[in-house]
Amino acid sequence: EVQLVQSGTEVKKPGESLKISCKGSGYSFTNYWIGWVRQMPGKGLEWMGIIYAGDSDTRYSPSFQGQVTISVDKSISTAFLQWSSLKASDTAMYYCARRESETDAEYLQHWGQGTLVTVSS
Amino acid sequence: SSELTQDPAVSVTLGQTVRITCQGHSLRIYYASWYQQKPGQAPVLVMYGKNKRPSGIPDRFSGSNSGNTASLTITGAQAEDEADYYCDSRDSSSSHVLFGGGTKVTVI
Numbered sequence: 001e002v003q004l005v006q007s008g009t010e011v012k013k014p015g016e017s018l019k020i021s022c023k024g025s026g027y028s029f030t031n032y033w034i035g036w037v038r039q040m041p042g043k044g045l046e047w048m049g050i051i052y053a054g055d056s057d058t059r060y061s062p063s064f065q066g067q068v069t070i071s072v073d074k075s076i077s078t079a080f081l082q083w084s085s086l087k088a089s090d091t092a093m094y095y096c097a098r099r100e101s102e103t104d105a106e107y108l109q110h111w112g113q114g115t116l117v118t119v120s121s
Numbered sequence: 122s123s124e125l126t127q128d129p130a131v132s133v134t135l136g137q138t139v140r141i142t143c144q145g146h147s148l149r150i151y152y153a154s155w156y157q158q159k160p161g162q163a164p165v166l167v168m169y170g171k172n173k174r175p176s177g178i179p180d181r182f183s184g185s186n187s188g189n190t191a192s193l194t195i196t197g198a199q200a201e202d203e204a205d206y207y208c209d210s211r212d213s214s215s216s217h218v219l220f221g222g223g224t225k226v227t228v229i
Contacts, residue, residue: 037164044205044207044220045156045158045207045223047219047220050218059216059217062215062217097164102170104152105154105169105170106211106218107169107170107209109166109175111165112163114163
């Protein structure tokens with residue numbers, strides 16, 4: 001069974017750094033892209049970026065380029081999303097998801113349970 | 122333009138049919154995928170590609186495409202279908218991924 005298990009809830013202060021994780025299991029981790037999605041309170045889904053676990057090829061949405069860093073550690077089948085200096089506006093639920101690719105379709109079939117990040121002074 | 126547009130909300134009478142649409146230039150090139158999200162839960166894939174349903178998704182869900190519009194239809198809506206629905210697709214101009222703004226479906 002494919003599973004993506006994310007790290008737990010975080011409460012941080014503005015200016016602090018943070019790295020959240022997404023551990024894949026039940027499949028060949030290095031053969032897939034892992035994407036990150038933000039959902040601010042009461043709002044819709046926003047695509048942040050994606051990383052290919054096999055070679056760390058990373059693509060950022062223009063809205064998030066320079067704001068976050070996406071990385072992967074193949075040895076522990078885990079993808080990461082990190083911030084160097086959090087802002088209150090980073091308060092959101094963050095989801096990882098595995099991107100599937102077929103001849104005529106790309107989609108996110110397997111999702112993590114989400115990591116809630118709260119940034120408040 | 123790099124956008125996917127959805128109606129913010131629709132309502133449907135229990136047992137009736139509702140169609141949710143997603144419009145965008147990229148949909149002339151790429152198929153949309155559709156996700157259902159209930160409060161406090163992670164999104165769930167309900168439709169992808171050319172009218173493909175993942176295992177476990179009821180056959181009352183169907184998809185279609187025409188020009189720059191993708192549609193998700195629920196035929197015989199049930200109370201448990203009340204949720205937010207999001208479309209996504211590749212952006213035709215940049216290869217980034219786009220999400221629509223979401224449609225809240227209320228079953229009355």
